[in-house]
Amino acid sequence: MRAVTAAQMRAIDAAAAARDGEVALMRAAGAAIARLIDRYAHGDGPIVGVAGNGNNGGDAYAALAAYAGGRRRIVYGDPAAEGSRARHDARWRARIAGVEERPLPVDANALRGAALVLDGVLGVNARLPLDARSAAAVAAIAASGAAVLALDIPTGTEPTTGAVDAHVVRAVATIALGRPKLGTLLDPARDCTGALWCAPIGMRDADAAGVDDPPAEVLDPAAFAALLPVRADESDKRSSGAPLIVAGSTQFPGAAVLCAWGAARAGAGYVTVAAPEGAAAALRAHLVEQVVVTYDERDPAAAVQTILDLTNRCSAIAIGPGLGLSDDSAAIVNGVVGGTTLPVVADASALYHLAKRLDAYRDAPLVITPHAGEFARISGKGTVAPDERLARVREFVDRTGIVTLLKGRTTLIASRDATHLNPTGTNALATAGTGDVLTGAIATLLAQGLAPVDAARAGAYWHGRAGSVALAHRHRGVVARDVAEALGEASLVAPQDPELIRLFSSR
Numbered sequence: 001m002r003a004v005t006a007a008q009m010r011a012i013d014a015a016a017a018a019r020d021g022e023v024a025l026m027r028a029a030g031a032a033i034a035r036l037i038d039r040y041a042h043g044d045g046p047i048v049g050v051a052g053n054g055n056n057g058g059d060a061y062a063a064l065a066a067y068a069g070g071r072r073r074i075v076y077g078d079p080a081a082e083g084s085r086a087r088h089d090a091r092w093r094a095r096i097a098g099v100e101e102r103p104l105p106v107d108a109n110a111l112r113g114a115a116l117v118l119d120g121v122l123g124v125n126a127r128l129p130l131d132a133r134s135a136a137a138v139a140a141i142a143a144s145g146a147a148v149l150a151l152d153i154p155t156g157t158e159p160t161t162g163a164v165d166a167h168v169v170r171a172v173a174t175i176a177l178g179r180p181k182l183g184t185l186l187d188p189a190r191d192c193t194g195a196l197w198c199a200p201i202g203m204r205d206a207d208a209a210g211v212d213d214p215p216a217e218v219l220d221p222a223a224f225a226a227l228l229p230v231r232a233d234e235s236d237k238r239s240s241g242a243p244l245i246v247a248g249s250t251q252f253p254g255a256a257v258l259c260a261w262g263a264a265r266a267g268a269g270y271v272t273v274a275a276p277e278g279a280a281a282a283l284r285a286h287l288v289e290q291v292v293v294t295y296d297e298r299d300p301a302a303a304v305q306t307i308l309d310l311t312n313r314c315s316a317i318a319i320g321p322g323l324g325l326s327d328d329s330a331a332i333v334n335g336v337v338g339g340t341t342l343p344v345v346a347d348a349s350a351l352y353h354l355a356k357r358l359d360a361y362r363d364a365p366l367v368i369t370p371h372a373g374e375f376a377r378i379s380g381k382g383t384v385a386p387d388e389r390l391a392r393v394r395e396f397v398d399r400t401g402i403v404t405l406l407k408g409r410t411t412l413i414a415s416r417d418a419t420h421l422n423p424t425g426t427n428a429l430a431t432a433g434t435g436d437v438l439t440g441a442i443a444t445l446l447a448q449g450l451a452p453v454d455a456a457r458a459g460a461y462w463h464g465r466a467g468s469v470a471l472a473h474r475h476r477g478v479v480a481r482d483v484a485e486a487l488g489e490a491s492l493v494a495p496q497d498p499e500l501i502r503l504f505s506s507r
């Protein structure tokens with residue numbers, strides 16, 4: 001699903017309004033919002049809407065009009081607001097549905113005790129800084145201590161960039177109308193989004209064609225499930241996916257173990273690990289089903305030959321975790337990545353070694369998976385501030401033509417055609433070795449035939465879910481092995497309602 005800039009949303013909105021009518025769209029938005037109210041309401045208090053003068057305010061009226069759950073409903077709005085036809089329709093319907101209307105301004109005391117507050121102050125046309133009137137409404141919402149369901153965006157966040165105002169709503173959940181707004185997925189606004197839902201209300205990506213390209217995309221559960229390869233009944237262990245893991249060293253054998261586990265639990269049929277002799281004992285102690293082949297890293301030419309010989313029976317390569325930064329491992333990495341025609345996922349030490357030869361891999365079937373520090377180095381442009389991640393990864397991929405997965409709280413995956421924002425994950429993943437598990441899982445998806453960008457976005461999505469599953473089981477102290485173990489459960493996707501899609505849970 002497309003995650004849109006404000007300009008893209010305006011284009012999509014205008015086309016949908018021309019097709020279906022503005023009033024029908026707002027009624028559909030109200031019905032979708034109303035479906036979430038009981039899920040987030042707590043206690044016996046009223047449901048309280050805070051409505052700005054625009055269509056976002058109209059959504060608050062429309063939701064309260066559509067809500068049939070039996071709770072008391074109050075809306076704070078300006079009775080004299082000019083507003084659109086759709087907002088008038090919603091306000092009129094709210095009145096006949098028995099919603100009490102009270103004039104703005106609203107004070108925090110009035111909102112205390114609300115079972116749920118609907119933030120309809122500003123939507124996709126919000127600009128920062130907020131005007132005094134919107135800021136006062138936000139301050140009252142924030143001071144109330146009530147749970148907030150944000151309509152379209154949390155007011156005080158910038159819908160495209162994810163910047164936040166001094167006054168900002170912190171929602172338990174946000175319901176995107178039409179399409180999710182890019183800003184709600186980006187730090188720092190993401191902290192204010194809570195869980196993110198999307199009600200597509202019949203809007204179409206195609207209506208934003210050519211606006212702010214290349215587009216941003218966010219996977220939804222159904223699209224993730226559709227990307228996961230299905231093992232055919234007649235498969236054998238090689239055709240089930242046979243990744244070759246080139247990883248580990250005397251110092252870091254664990255990285256190779258975790259990468260192999262990530263590959264195995266992602267569903268590979270045959271995992272081969274090629275590692276320097278110094279890592280062999282530790283690998284064999286921890287890997288039973290996987291085949292371990294060793295090479296002498298002091299003889300890089302022979303090592304490259306050993307590894308390339310193995311590739312004849314493999315279908316993708318993961319290279320880098322725990323390899324180390326020696327000149328010998330540099331020669332091995334460049335020899336293998338330069339000498340193979342298989343798809344490759346390169347991580348960790350391999351990124352360091354490939355940094356000087358990026359030109360050779362333009363448009364190759366290659367995924368690189370740097371964290372922020374590795375990205376600073378490989379991009380040659382220094383440290384990445386949180387708010388420049390999107391622009392920096394875009395610039396890098398436009399320049400190099402290499403599919404890049406930039407890890408972090410919100411992992412970004414960029415190809416020439418699009419930038420993907422990974423909606424899953426948890427800070428439980430902030431522990432050593434989880435990146436190695438991700439690399440292994442991506443290797444398996446490549447080995448099973450996914451295109452590099454699909455392997456990267458499905459891998460990141462899956463890995464993020466696995467982190468949440470592992471946390472749910474362990475409560476604390478999740479280690480990287482737990483994340484690999486959770487991949488199976490994390491692959492299960494419950495049937496989805498296409499009218500109300502949950503993009504991520506709060507974390």
Ligand SMILES: NC(=O)C1=CN([C@@H]2O[C@H](COP(=O)(O)OP(=O)(O)OC[C@H]3O[C@@H](n4cnc5c(N)ncnc54)[C@H](OP(=O)(O)O)[C@@H]3O)[C@@H](O)[C@H]2O)[C@@H](O)CC1
Binds near residue numbers: 017025052122124127
């Ligand atoms: N087909 C549709 O239309 C559908 C619409 N839907 C809903 O409508 C929402 C968009 O509604 P909207 O266009 O009325 O804009 P909204 O974000 O409510 O802002 C109102 C106005 O406030 C103003 N303003 C903003 N920032 C300001 C500032 N800092 N200081 C001062 N003024 C500021 C700005 O006015 P301006 O100053 O630019 O004239 C802006 O236009 C959308 O998010 C979704 O919830 C859905 O129901 C689906 C169908």
Ligand SMILES: Nc1ncnc2c1ncn2[C@@H]1O[C@H](COP(=O)(O)OP(=O)(O)O)[C@@H](O)[C@H]1O
Binds near residue numbers: 426432
């Ligand atoms: N705070 C966080 N929230 C969500 N995901 C995180 C967070 N911190 C780290 N991660 C994820 O954990 C993984 C860490 O990978 P990496 O930095 O390569 O670690 P390692 O090299 O130890 O395996 C990445 O997938 C990253 O996106």
Ligand SMILES: [K+]
Binds near residue numbers: 122
């Ligand atoms: K809002």
